[in-house]
Amino acid sequence: MATLYTQQSKNVARTWLLMSLFFVIIIAIGFSFSQYYGNANILYFFVLFSVGMNIVSYWYSDKIALALNRAHAIKKEENPMLWNVVENLSITAGLPMPKVYIIDDPAPNAFATGRNKEHAVVAATTGLLQILDKSELEGVIAHELSHIGNRDILLSTVVVVLVGFISIITNMFLRSTFFGLGRRDDREGGGIMVLVGIVLSILAPISATLIQLAISRKREFLADASGALLTRYPEGLASALQKISKYGQPMVHANNATAHLFIANPFGGAGKKISNLFNTHPPVEERIKALLGK
Secondary structure, X not given: OOOHHHHHHHHHHHHHHHHHHHHHHHHHHHHHHHHHHOOOHHHHHHHHHHHHHHXXXXXXXXXXXXXXXXXXXXXXXXXXXXXXXXXXXXXXXOOOOOEEEEEOOOOOOEEEEEOOHHHEEEEEEHHHHHHOOHHHHHHHHHHHHHHHHOOHHHHHHHHHHHHHHHHHHHHHHHHHHHOOOOOOOHHHOHHHHHHHHHHHHHHHHHHHHHHHHHHHHHHXXXXXXXXXXXXXXXXXXXXXXXXXXXXXXXXXXXOOOOHHHEOOOOOHHHHHHOOHHHOOOOOHHHHHHHHHOO
């Protein structure tokens, strides 16, 4: 019989499988570029450039995410309940105490970021703190600490960088193709590579986005399961998710780049109008059903 532990193992395996597909896409696009322009160094450049972007994102992803969402650090005396919940659950989870941030926003939401458990941040909106009771808040914080413990915070950053990288290089390829820059002689196979490159450049961003969304949804189910194990009270998180979903309004500074980091869709009710295939979060009903074992 499937348990929370077996579900975690399956989600981790699927996540790393999807991450591997990103690198395959990058290599394929780089190869198309190098063939089209007749220069093998282009492929090496793509690989090195992607590594460089990952290094930059590793060190500064948390600062970027916090700045985009207008979050500010707090001290214990500014919100003792939130601070104590984060501190107590961190001890229970065997994690270092992360920095605590608050976002001045009436929409209830929260996210975790950072490059590792020693340099992690948990942020919650003022709206979340207003509508949740202590057990529900513990469920949400346990969910976010699970992202830290499961190393989701670094994984999600890599996904964002790779999706952005794929979008940039495919756009460059399409522009150079349409304007005829660096065109090779058709007798050398340039015409075929143009066609292959155009098809790949159109499909790659779509595939990358779908992979990003799939990884995000798997991460949410895994964090829900881990959070429930941490608090031993899945009903708390289930109730919190129900309250958050009922709010319906988007966050003031909702951003596509960081949407998948949050425990719930920061665009609120707008996300319900989009097919589940293109939603950054799994349906709340499915998450609650998984938590309560229904």
